[in-house]
Amino acid sequence: MADPTEPHGSEQPSLGGLVEQVMQLGQRLGLAQADAGEVEVEGSAGGGAVRIVASGDGEFRSVRIDPAAVDATDVSLLEDLVLAALHDVTEKVEAARQASMSGLGELLGGGLGDLLGGEGVDRPDDGGS
Numbered sequence: 238m239a240d241p242t243e244p245h246g247s248e249q250p251s252l253g254g255l256v257e258q259v260m261q262l263g264q265r266l267g268l269a270q271a272d273a274g275e276v277e278v279e280g281s282a283g284g285g286a287v288r289i290v291a292s293g294d295g296e297f298r299s300v301r302i303d304p305a306a307v308d309a310t311d312v313s314l315l316e317d318l319v320l321a322a323l324h325d326v327t328e329k330v331e332a333a334r335q336a337s338m339s340g341l342g343e344l345l346g347g348g349l350g351d352l353l354g355g356e357g358v359d360r361p362d363d364g365g366s
Contacts, residue, residue, distance in 0.1 A: 282322040302319075
């Protein structure tokens, strides 16, 4: 078994390299969050009778309701459609967030990922291999 106090050779990044990667990660995260705020996502329900638009950062921007969906004798149906459209747009906002953050994985896959528990780290749950 390898001595956990010994360095793993040249595979370990230098402290300066790690600091650089953390700074790059911060910059990319900031850009990804800014990009998410510019993306517009639309959720709908009732075949488009209710449409809700939100930004990629989760700010609701508009609600459109087809007049044909408004029935004064069945308000609960309209409430259900609005709720379903909110759920739909929320799921799409989360998908947009995940997509905007996907580029950060390549940075984490390098030396910084190793520092956070990637390969080369002995963990009790995997038998140290």
